[in-house]
Amino acid sequence: MKNSAQSHCPFHASNKRNEEATEFDMFGAEYQHCPASSLQSFREEKPIFFSEKMNYWVVTRYADIREIFRDPVVFSARNVLEKFTPDTPETAEILRSYNYGMNRTLVNEDEPIHMERRRELLDAFEADKLEGLRELTRTLVTQKVDEFIGLGKVDLMATLLWDIPVIVALKFLGVPDDDISVLQQYGVAHKVNTWGRPSPEEQQHVATNVGKFWHYSGDVLERMKRNTDGQSGWMYDMIRKNQTNPRVVTDNYLHSMMMAILVAAHETTATATANAIKHLLSKPKLWQKLHHQPELIPAAVEECLRYAGPIVSWRREATQNVQINGVNIAKGDKLFLVMAAANRDPEQFENPEELDILRDNASEHLSFGYGAHQCLGRNIGRLEMCAFIEELTRRIPDMTLSKQTFTATPNTSFHGPEALWVEWNPEAIKGTETASVFAIGNPDKRTIVRQAKVVAIHTVATDIKEIVLASEDDTLAFPHWTPGAHIELHLPNGLNRKYSLCPSVNTANYSIMVKQEPEGKGGSMWIHQNLKLGDKLPIQGPKNFFPLQSHAQPVLLIAGGIGITPMLSMAEQLTRENKAFRLLYCGRTRDSMVQNHQLKKYEQNIELFISSEGKRLNLDAELKTSPPGTPIYTCGPEGLIHEIQVLAERYHHILSSELFTSQSNTLNPEKEHAFDVELVDTGKTYHVPRDKTLLEVMLDNNVDVPNDCAEGLCGSCEVIVLGGGEINHRDHVLSVKERQSNKRMMTCCSRASGKITIKL
Structure with missing residues (x-):
């Protein structure tokens, strides 16, 4: 237990806030009810604080958590599966009786073996390798919905969401069909055993199920090892690698990963989808919007993962004395990273408390983690969530939430309802339309736009026009925005231009001012010469790279x-x-x-x-x-x-x-140099040709890189440079000292003189 934790912290919050920080309990009612809202005031006043009651540093801001995820050496993942409630002698004896020995998995092991193993596992999770799961998922979802669509009221968790993710996971692993029904019952026990606070009596029951889970999965694995000829599935691939590279893919690792993947793929996908449906139905206009425009479903999935992701927190342990945002963390200190709070950080997401399915940077959420430990199965989860929501919005557009009290299994890291009761009028169900098919992976943010209409044009100075825009969509009003925010106009001449938002007489509208620039690329000229009242324009945003902070001084x-x-x-x-x-x-x-x-x-x-x-x-x-x-x-x-x-x-x-603008992303292929980049997060090397940016290359290869302005202005696409050639910095974000250090670069505009090694 720390005695001087508060002395490390430079934030001068009230005595009451200090007392609340000291006594903060992740098992308290407020956190268990809504982790994000329970930490909102802490994020604003005391974003990193020490809870003496839990013996953890609690971290709540987006930028801080992303930096911690970026450095798996200084911030070890070794304590991710550490139990919050130590085993009683009776519980330990139960686990020993089953020879329970779950050890390191991808989520809780350190470098360098973590990345060495991760590289062995990556290929099967790439988007193009998951096409086979698409039809399986679609078939399973359709069959389940067929079974209950005539009832008019069901618990979606019990009838749909709980079963399918584990079946898909086991099919992905290659587990024989006969074993699926047995293995799918054990996931909850593992969650409570690791992240819960069960009573001594409950511990024994949980330990028994965990032991059975371990024992039975071991039997399944041994049977699979004896018959690998002609078999397909991730576990069979790993069994073969175990035979050829037993130093990296060990026997225990195979066993531990089977359990870990089942829990991760089952619980998180079911909970993520339940959270999404619950919040979408809480705003019926959103459900109707997705019924009429199913192409928005992938974007809605990302926003739901940001707003109410299934994994609300993760843990790390400091391997050396380090400072985070001015707070001194000692070697051996434990950190509790609350991604749910970070995902609603107003410094990262404009109007974060609003569920906005047209938020084009929603995929920058931390619900899948970040960097070297980012969730391998994230695209499987996205695929399944899209399939669930598409089927239900298409076939049951009048679905509503039933009156109910939502309950959840008490734990620190997973959040979602145990039951989700919904209802509809079965007599109103008509024939099904053709199902929509979505690309697997992170949605293309360039397609996530709002429809706006020009409702006023005023000349406010020589060569400056004020353009007033109203939402063209009756179901989705323009979101609120904060000073310094901007929107991006998609113009008919193919140019996209960003403009700061100005106060408008009608707060429901957006107002911008555009100066005619004869020497520009043609965006402002087109607006001045062609835009007229009643015109419709796609826009993106609002976003804020230039926020007004709270200051005591003038x-x-x-x-x-x-x-x-x-x-x-x-x-x-x-x-x-x-x-x-x-x-x-x-x-x-x-x-x-x-x-x-x-x-x-x-x-x-x-x-x-x-x-x-x-x-x-x-x-x-x-x-x-x-x-x-x-x-x-x-x-x-x-x-x-x-x-x-x-x-x-x-x-x-x-x-x-x-x-105003930047020319940083303007490429002249005749003058540029191609270069190679090794990304340690994937273990792969990518070639950046003369006519593409590093950001474009990574996105083309399904690497989830946060990005926004594409002009070197916002800093979203920054990566860490570990070594190699000199960086030709073209951004407007890094300081002179940061550029000279050659340790960071903006992938949207900067280039390298030779091969470099980077990490997200």
Whole structure:
């Protein structure tokens, strides 16, 4: 037990918050009811805290958890399967009687053997190798739904979701049909044994089932070993590798992985689907939307995994003294990573408490983990979830949730209902339409768009138009957004352009301002010359790479030209919160600067610098006289931002900046160099040709890489560089020191002079 844990923590929360942190219990009612909401205030005030009651550091922010997942050496996975409730002597004796010896699996072993084994297992999980499971899953789902569709009311967990994932998993493994019914009953026992808090009496019952699970799966494995000729399935592949490479694929490893895959593939998929259906039915318009537009189902699956994933937390152990986001973690300390809280982090996901099936970055959720330990079976889970939801929305569009009290098995890491009662009118069921078929894997985010309609166009300055957009979809209103957010327009001329959102008179609408740029690529020119009232445009977002944080000190806003657009929403928010701020707005001529009702509201806070009138902003003098630590937000031309960056560092200010556009992702194949990249997470080497980016190559090979702007502006696609050639950095994210270290790169734009080794 730690005695000085709180002394490590630099966050000055209230005494009450400190007491709550010290006594935090993952088995408490609030966490068990909803892990994400129970940690919301901690994430905001004390994102890394030590629970003396549980003897764990609890980590809640997205960026922190992703960094921990990225480093499996410093943050070992050895404690993932460590029991929260130690065995009693009686329980230990029961397990010994079954020769229980589950040891290391992919989820809880360290490097270098973890990656060596993982490489032996990867190929069978690639998207193109899973096509055989598609028809099996579809057939099983259709048969089950046929059995109950005339009833009008069922528990979906009992009649559909609980059985099929384990059957699919066992078929994937190659387990004989006769053994399927026996093995599928043991998954819950393993979950409670590892992540639960059973009473001494319950422990004995659980241990008995775990022992039976181990013993029977061992018998099945031995029978499979004796008859491998002509047999197919993942376990048969591993048995053959056990014979040719027994050092890496050991006998115990085969046995342990059989149990681990059954639990992972069964429990998580069933729970993930139950969570998804529960939340989609809680908003009937979403269920109807998927009935009419089934092509949105893969995106809805990713959003449901973000909003209410089945695995809410995972664990790590520090192998050395380390600091995470200013918090000192000692060697041997245990960390409890709450992905459910991270998946609702507003610094990563705009409007995170809303279930938004058109959120185009939902697949950046951490429900599958990240990096070297990312879930191998994630595409099997996606395939099954899509099949369940497609069949039900297509055949039972009027399905509703029955009145019920949801219960779950108490544990720390898995979350979902034990039962899911739904009902519908069986007399309204009609003939089935042709089932939709989805690509296996992460959905293409470029296809996840909202339909918008132009409802107003105003000229607000020379060559600047305000475009007001309304949702074209009556069932899905535009989501809320925060200051600094933007949307991306998909224009008919094939160009996509991002524009900051501005305050709108009608808060249900989105307002943007577009400056005509004759020297640009044609996006703004098309808008100025062709866009008219009533036109419809696909848009993506909102997303926010430039968020306004909460500050105690007065805030300084600096805008150059059209860079005023994000500042308008920031000024409005600061005014609403009665926070002190100054807005310095620079432009060439008065006519070229936005002069509308919004700016007039902040006249006392604004100072204009118009070069044609002889008034220029002296940035050095301004930042030199500002109190150290002044929060500065700036948007404008690259030259302006660069100058402010230099001065902010010199005078010790806190700077956030955003560029209009970037040419970072513009490739000239005649001048580029091809290069090779070894990705340690897969053990494979990929060739990046002259006419493609590293990001494009990885996405083409079904590597789940978070990505967003594709212009080197947001930092989403950053990877760790472990060695090799020099990086040609073309992003606007990394600092000078970070570039010189050659340890990170943005895959959407930067390139390498020779072969490099990276990890996600």
